[in-house]
Amino acid sequence: MKESFPRQIMDADHIRRAVNRMAHEICERHKGVPDLALIGIMTRGDVLAQRIADQIGKIEQATPAVGALDITFHRDDTSTRTDRQPGRRPSHLPFSLENRRIILVDDVLYTGRSIRAAMDELIDYGRPRAIQLAVLVDRGHRELPIHADYVGKNLPTAEKEKVDVLLQECDGREGVFIIK
Amino acid sequence: MRPYKGRAGIFILEKRFIRVSLKRKDLLTLEELSGEEIIQILDTAASFKEVVQRPVKKVPALRGKTVVNLFFEPSTRTRTSFELAAKRLSADVVNFTASASSLVKGESLLDTVRNIQAMNVQTIIMRHACSGAVNLVAKNIRASVVNAGDGKHEHPTQGLLDIFTIREAKGRFENLTVTLVGDIIHSRVARSNIHGLLKLGAKVRIVGPATLLPEVFTRLGVEVYHRLEDAIADTDVINILRIQLERQDEQFFPSAREYANLYGVNARRLKLARPDVLIMHPGPMNRGVEISPRVADGPNSVILDQVTNGVAVRMAVLYLLTGGESDENSD
Numbered sequence: 001m002k003e004s005f006p007r008q009i010m011d012a013d014h015i016r017r018a019v020n021r022m023a024h025e026i027c028e029r030h031k032g033v034p035d036l037a038l039i040g041i042m043t044r045g046d047v048l049a050q051r052i053a054d055q056i057g058k059i060e061q062a063t064p065a066v067g068a069l070d071i072t073f074h075r076d077d078t079s080t081r082t083d084r085q086p087g088r089r090p091s092h093l094p095f096s097l098e099n100r101r102i103i104l105v106d107d108v109l110y111t112g113r114s115i116r117a118a119m120d121e122l123i124d125y126g127r128p129r130a131i132q133l134a135v136l137v138d139r140g141h142r143e144l145p146i147h148a149d150y151v152g153k154n155l156p157t158a159e160k161e162k163v164d165v166l167l168q169e170c171d172g173r174e175g176v177f178i179i180k
Numbered sequence: 181m182r183p184y185k186g187r188a189g190i191f192i193l194e195k196r197f198i199r200v201s202l203k204r205k206d207l208l209t210l211e212e213l214s215g216e217e218i219i220q221i222l223d224t225a226a227s228f229k230e231v232v233q234r235p236v237k238k239v240p241a242l243r244g245k246t247v248v249n250l251f252f253e254p255s256t257r258t259r260t261s262f263e264l265a266a267k268r269l270s271a272d273v274v275n276f277t278a279s280a281s282s283l284v285k286g287e288s289l290l291d292t293v294r295n296i297q298a299m300n301v302q303t304i305i306m307r308h309a310c311s312g313a314v315n316l317v318a319k320n321i322r323a324s325v326v327n328a329g330d331g332k333h334e335h336p337t338q339g340l341l342d343i344f345t346i347r348e349a350k351g352r353f354e355n356l357t358v359t360l361v362g363d364i365i366h367s368r369v370a371r372s373n374i375h376g377l378l379k380l381g382a383k384v385r386i387v388g389p390a391t392l393l394p395e396v397f398t399r400l401g402v403e404v405y406h407r408l409e410d411a412i413a414d415t416d417v418i419n420i421l422r423i424q425l426e427r428q429d430e431q432f433f434p435s436a437r438e439y440a441n442l443y444g445v446n447a448r449r450l451k452l453a454r455p456d457v458l459i460m461h462p463g464p465m466n467r468g469v470e471i472s473p474r475v476a477d478g479p480n481s482v483i484l485d486q487v488t489n490g491v492a493v494r495m496a497v498l499y500l501l502t503g504g505e506s507d508e509n510s511d
Contacts (some may be wrong), residue, residue, distance in 0.1 A: 018227075067466075070227055072227070072241075073190035073227075073239035073240070073241040073269075074239055074241075074501070089227075090226055090227040090229070090230030090231075091230055091231075110220055120240070121286075124235065124238070124239075125234055125235060125236070126235060
């Protein structure tokens with residue numbers, strides 16, 4: 001039987017549970033939040049970072065700091081793939097990164113190039129103690145030696161497929177889809 | 181897993197086409213830009229303003245690109261601003277001063293720029309005393325050309341940074357009145373401001389002695405005033421232009437002193453304006469002529485903010501001209 005596209009992989013409940021589980025894993029690994037900060041890569045990672053932070057707040061009775069990163073100007077494909085317009089909002093990191101444990105949050109982990117750009121950019125702001133990575137979907141096909149520490153869902157995909165994450169806050173509805 | 185029931189086309193539209201790049205090779209005037217393009221530059225500039233406030237004020241966006249500052253007229257502010265903008269985007273910058281070039285040996289303008297282009301330069305930032313010189317160059321070379329002021333024609337990046345500063349302070353263009361004071365006829369800054377502001381829906385007034393106000397601007401929808409006191413009442417922004425003695429080949433007003441008496445913006449006249457009026461000046465200022473020191477350094481003045489914003493706006497222009505577009509799913 002032929003598969004139809006777009007195909008829904010996760011719905012609102014799946015996403016909620018995955019976010020909650022990642023929040024628990026982060027709490028377990030970090031044992032508290034004093035020097036923890038979640039930084040989401042715009043324009044969906046920042047939404048997920050806020051959700052994970054809120055969830056950690058419920059578990060630990062203390063909410064970690066949350067920031068948002070616009071990585072447009074740090075991408076390595078500006079000259080070969082031509083440019084992209086930056087996000088609608090500038091980066092927003094309302095705290096010092098010095099000696100903090102940072103968890104980068106993104107919606108989809110694919111080639112790893114966004115994460116490379118995000119790490120470069122973070123280091124321009126200061127010297128964090130450690131950087132970890134949380135993603136809602138890991139779809140494989142890495143082009144750089146980058147690995148996620150917290151994964152909502154591992155999703156094997158073909159390279160020609162595309163993975164779309166829709167979130168209420170920026171898209172008006174929830175879901176993870178594969179489109180061709 | 182339930183299949184998504186909508187059409188894939190709509191799906192993609194919602195998500196990916198949130199951005200359009202500046203689809204032009206050159207930035208020569210604000211007259212040729214659409215309101216959407218201007219807003220896009222302002223939004224990008226807002227992102228760059230955040231970049232220049234970081235501990236490391238530099239991003240690798242234009243790494244490996246070369247930008248040439250080609251100035252046939254004196255400039256410190258604009259040239260430095262462009263140079264900083266290009267360097268903060270990690271481009272290589274070469275400064276070319278006309279007095280030290282082969283132009284004094286008789287080389288033509290086009291030969292000079294073709295030679296510069298032959299050295300694999302991506303962007304040429306050009307200032308020239310002749311209106312339209314940048315258009316001639318842009319038509320004849322492949323590199324992007326950014327107009328940094330051509331004669332009495334336009335100074336688009338100054339217009340953009342003025343508009344950016346106004347948006348930052350006022351947050352709107354509807355029901356907003358901007359008054360340009362002084363030497364309109366010789367001012368490329370005035371032309372760029374007028375075109376840009378009208379496109380965004382602001383009202384524009386010009387005021388000054390009749391000899392310095394081209395009546396032709398009324399055709400664009402600009403209101404012409406001859407008494408400063410009348411013009412600055414109920415205006416939101418006063419943009420004071422420099423009296424350009426170097427471009428005045430005849431006598432336009434009896435003396436600088438008389439000009440200051442009638443059209444100089446001073447503390448006494450400022451009392452007639454709204455308490456939250458924005459005072460702007462593109463620089464360099466003739467203190468005591470078109471603007472009094474108390475006004476220039478007063479609480480309503482955003483003159484130095486204009487300079488700060490200039491770097492961010494020029495970063496946005498260089499970035500958007502050298503760029504194109506890409507899709508989002510390259511995570």
